[in-house]
Amino acid sequence: MSDENRGAEDQKASELNRRQFFVKVGMTSIVIAAAGTGVFAYEFLLPNVLYEPSPVVNAGKPDRYPPNSVTLDPETAIYVVRDPDGYFALSAVCTHLGCLTAYKPELGIIACPCHGSKFNRDGVKIAGPAPKPLPWLRMWLNDDGELMVDRSTQISSKQLVRV
Amino acid sequence: MANNIQHYLDELRHSRVWRSVFRSGEGASNLHRAQAVQSNVFLHLFAVKSRRRMLEFGATWYLGALTFGTFLVLVVTGILLMLYYHPSVPQAYADMKDLQFVVSSGVFLRNLHRWSAHAMVLLVFAHMFKVFYRGAYRPPREFNWVIGVVLLLVTLLLSYTGYLLPWDQLSYWAVTVGSNIASAVPVIGHQIRFMMLGGNSVNANALLRFYVLHCMILPLFAILLIAVHFWRIRKDGGLYAPDTSAKGKAK
Numbered sequence A: 001m002s003d004e005n006r007g008a009e010d011q012k013a014s015e016l017n018r019r020q021f022f023v024k025v026g027m028t029s030i031v032i033a034a035a036g037t038g039v040f041a042y043e044f045l046l047p048n049v050l051y052e053p054s055p056v057v058n059a060g061k062p063d064r065y066p067p068n069s070v071t072l073d074p075e076t077a078i079y080v081v082r083d084p085d086g087y088f089a090l091s092a093v094c095t096h097l098g099c100l101t102a103y104k105p106e107l108g109i110i111a112c113p114c115h116g117s118k119f120n121r122d123g124v125k126i127a128g129p130a131p132k133p134l135p136w137l138r139m140w141l142n143d144d145g146e147l148m149v150d151r152s153t154q155i156s157s158k159q160l161v162r163v
Numbered sequence B: 001m002a003n004n005i006q007h008y009l010d011e012l013r014h015s016r017v018w019r020s021v022f023r024s025g026e027g028a029s030n031l032h033r034a035q036a037v038q039s040n041v042f043l044h045l046f047a048v049k050s051r052r053r054m055l056e057f058g059a060t061w062y063l064g065a066l067t068f069g070t071f072l073v074l075v076v077t078g079i080l081l082m083l084y085y086h087p088s089v090p091q092a093y094a095d096m097k098d099l100q101f102v103v104s105s106g107v108f109l110r111n112l113h114r115w116s117a118h119a120m121v122l123l124v125f126a127h128m129f130k131v132f133y134r135g136a137y138r139p140p141r142e143f144n145w146v147i148g149v150v151l152l153l154v155t156l157l158l159s160y161t162g163y164l165l166p167w168d169q170l171s172y173w174a175v176t177v178g179s180n181i182a183s184a185v186p187v188i189g190h191q192i193r194f195m196m197l198g199g200n201s202v203n204a205n206a207l208l209r210f211y212v213l214h215c216m217i218l219p220l221f222a223i224l225l226i227a228v229h230f231w232r233i234r235k236d237g238g239l240y241a242p243d244t245s246a247k248g249k250a251k
Helices: A003-045 B002-014 B016-021 B030-038 B063-082 B089-101 B106-134 B142-164 B169-182 B189-197 B204-235
Strands: A056-060 A069-073 A078-082 A087-091 A102-104 A109-111 A118-120 A125-127 A136-141 A147-155
Touching: A056 A078, A069 A102, A078 A147, A087 A147, B002 B016, B063 B106, B063 B204, B089 B106, B089 B204, B106 B142, B142 B169, B142 B204, B169 B189, B169 B204, B189 B204
Parallel strands: none
Antiparallel strands: A056 A147, A069 A078, A078 A087, A087 A136, A102 A109, A109 A118, A118 A125, A136 A147
16 A cells, blocks of 8 residues: 555545544534523523512511410411410411411311311311421511511421510 | 306316415326325325225214314314403403403303313313223324323313413412422422422412413424324324224225
8 A cells, every 4th residue: 555545544534533523513512502501491480580479477466366366367378376375377378288278266276178187276287188287487576566477487386476 | 057167167276376276186086186185284194095994983983083173172262262361460360251241252262162171181081091992002003192191191281271361269279289289299399389380379470371381382282292193193004993894804
């Protein structure tokens, strides 16, 4: 084989390599672009700003709740319970599938209309498919002496707000 | 008179405009009929030739065709309902009530849409059972069975997303419960619910997302899959109709 031929073959091989190189570069950039598109699509679908009601709600003056009572506010989905020792707030959203529960004064229990879960007035489950008790929510008195409830913060039970 | 009409029709069929729209040749031979079917955008999804036993009521009970019929009714009535419906929290429920009590023929269209939706879900299940018990899912039709299962899911998702749009107590709590079921998925459940609703609760974002899914994304997906579903029937050798005659000869 003459040197000339070898040179031509080398050139041919290197040209193929160059083509393979560009194919690789092209494929890699397509994969990167596709991955980027996936990330952007994921981020686009998650809203960054929510125009939802604040999780912190003002439940008003403590004396508007009669002694030994359970009061539901359907707008904010919380119970304000007044015990002899103090106040606490209970989420009214059923821990099963998120329906709004209701207090039955004649039975002294909280009941869910959707799938029949029942809770006592401390939120402890009595019956039904609910997997967890109704959570206790953080409650405090603001400077004006009004009850405030943070619906996004759960606390361990038996922490009463004394007035 | 009749000859005259025939003459004008023939002349029309030979005109340049007609020839530019319909490419198939003319004539009454099997070849020309086959070409006419194949060159028609709506007919070419179907087989050029069907055996009589495939078209008998007993072969399919026409369940697939009836399902497609309800789908067409849903598309037409749905587009008409969109002319009066705003997917926003203050207006959605009022628009639905307007359709029932104020818009001419509105209650008819809304009820037609609702009953067709119920009928479509029932017919899809009936179609599925018929295909299953006849064994029509077996090779070479196994891939068409898979497409059918995806179409069942699309039908159920269309039902579910449409259920929120009246924005009444029933739909609100149904979607609350449904989205909480989605959040029971391990690890990513809450993220799925957040993405589905576009927020933490069933609210304006959820209504808009369900509207877009119900009126745009899912119907387009369904139309694409229906086209492939029909095309596969043809490619897999036509409708499944076992030969029940004693000697196995084709009718």
